[in-house]
Amino acid sequence: MKKLMVATCAIAWAGLSSSAFAQEKNYGPGVTDTEVKIGQTMPYSGPASSFAAIGRAMTAYFQKVNAEGGVNGRKINLISLDDGYSPPKAVEQTRRLVESEEVLAIVGTFGSPTNFATQKYLNAKKVPGLFLGTGANRVSEPATYPWSMGWQPNNHAKGVIYAKYLLKERPNAKVAVLFQNDDFGRDHLKGFRDGLGDKAASMIVKELSYEIAEPTIDSQILILKATGADVFLDISTPKFSAQAIKKMAETKWDALHLLSDAAGSISSTLVPAGLDNSKGVITVAFRKDPNDAAWVDDAGMKEYLAFMKQYMPEANPSETYHVFGYATAQTFIHVLTNCGDDLTRENLMKQATSIKDLVLPIMLPGIKFNTSPTRYTPMSQEQLMQFDGVKWKPIGEVIDAEK
Template sequence: MKAIVTIGGTAVFSLMLASGTLAQTKNYGPGVTDTEVKIGQTMPYSGPASSFAAIGKSMAAYFEKVNAEGGVNGRKINLVSLDDGYSPPKAVEQTRRLVESEEVLAIVGTFGSPTNFAIQKYLNVKKVPGLFLGTGADRISQPETYPWSMGWQPNNHAKGVIYAKYVLKERPNSKVAILYQNDDFGKDYAKGFRDGLGAKAASMIVKEISYELAEPTIDSQILVLKATGADVFLNLSTPKFSAQAIKKMAEIKWDALHLLSDASGSLASVLIPAGLENSKGVITVAFRKDPNDPAWRDDEGMKAYLAFMKKYMPDSNPSETYHVFGYATAQTFIHVLEKCGSDLTRENLMKQAASIKDLLLPIMLPGILLNTSATRFTPMTQEQIMQFDGVKWVPVGGVIDAEK
């Protein structure tokens, strides 16, 4: 029996007899049989964040691909993906259904900070793995407090540190103004930036100001920040407000270096509404390859992704970067499942998830590696600085690691 899983751009052949899998003592947790591994997740298939549903759809499609190629160690993956409407109470209700009625082995890839916050304590009390969760919130990856929860992408504190390292290198004498969303997202990001600046934070940061999600506009905040004379603007806002900021800066001719949060790096949602000419020169961070970038046209990892999209998601837009996100998240889970062999308990799944070593996924930017340990539940701590040239995002310098 053979399973073929593409990880790191190479085909991994798991011959059960040769690897000794048949000789292993089978040790199964909930949702596992000789032929199946059942996992669950909730996604915003409806509601205000429904654009992120592409992540769940692409994960399901990738597992379909794996199943068509033999599964993992001979077992097919059964993903039960439910709609939470981006509502915390609904996420709790649906997650309880997945754990108590569907009896899934683990929750994998659930998207969103508010929804993941809502289910985190429940999953940890029940000792159900919550793996590769789609949020950059710091508290999702704190093994000393939540030993059954693990994020996936770089957390917001790490991204703030990465921006601080960039500013210290490129603009060491700059004056920095910060706008942040008044929630965990904005506060974690801003704290990471301050921590990254260290002793220089007091002299370099000239003003910090927040905004509420319910506010219709941030124009007044932009005017206040410009008045400080800052020549670097760290904009820790979400897409709607980032587009407003870019337009307002152009209107009032505030020529500061504009650093956007990675949540606002979308051409469709931010740069095009703000005006491509107005957006020229803005900076963000990224860790995965962009299907819109012609630089990856001949890249083997991108070719594999596009072939996957053509076969398994023919009616979906391959240029949607949320599909890339889901595709890579699913690949990460497959890697961990391979490592589990026939010891498919919740405890061993968590142990293997916390033992990732230099995992290279073919859709990641060069130099981005995934690593975890028993005390490190943030698989990624690296980002690439990207600058918009008026048409596309262009890499600037090398990959920056928040921990080095």
């Protein structure tokens, strides 16, 4: 009888333990014991197709994670669809991902127009949109969009960082500003003004905008040069930044040229402008550049290059958009790991808004990720970089927009 009671108790305890363990697993859409299904849209075609490298790198990185056993025993199934950089197409594809594929979350979708188009829908459905590839401020406003989170420093922060740099290095500067007449340009400019504070009125001598459909910004450059400004804040995209660099060289406007990081590509901006003309321009960066020999012996860079060789052997490892996708995927893996077996959309957002001093080895030294329920911008730090005619070189210390 005693043996029977012991056996019965053991069976009952085992049943309770099994039940308790089962209750610890809490799954949302797209999750099983063996898989986590997530989605994204990317411009694999259309005018922004060069950014498709981000999606390809994320796909390849998740393949690497899966080959190594997945996350907490589950494989990552990323469904990456083409949106052609078209907002209506992005909405159509995102609806498919949420309603037909039933993904747990949207992760890493690139582009401001495409993310703007889907943001209200995802928030209404309470679907996380995590580590979205845009610097637009509105993707990281928890009070308005609690289910959306950006990844890189937002455009307001970049403006603040330039302001902090000038207040320290050139407090008596006269600044002329050119900005793209959209959220990208206006967010940067507001950050710059906010960063200058009371000195904005005296330091900013002229602001001019341009429309992205304009063929040239030559007339704006001439007007800004005529102000006598000795600093030029250029909040433009590669085509217009290249025009600005060339026009400044032609007219011998010897102002310190601060470029948006959107125009920081050597091949897309500085080569068309002329490398000699581009000497001395400054931009900001947060990730290591595979083109920079300074990282040839760096452990993080070696790890990245080994990944590229094994999982993207046909791709160009020097393309910095691959680094972008690689690091975005690493950030998501960090959050997913912290979710454990509570893989609901609610807990995914909870973990995404609880990142503390995360350091990724492919980021520049000093760059850390931090989030909270009221802070949806994982990065607020940038390193200023100056072009020496061949490559970007870091200048000064990493600047934090929030400190």
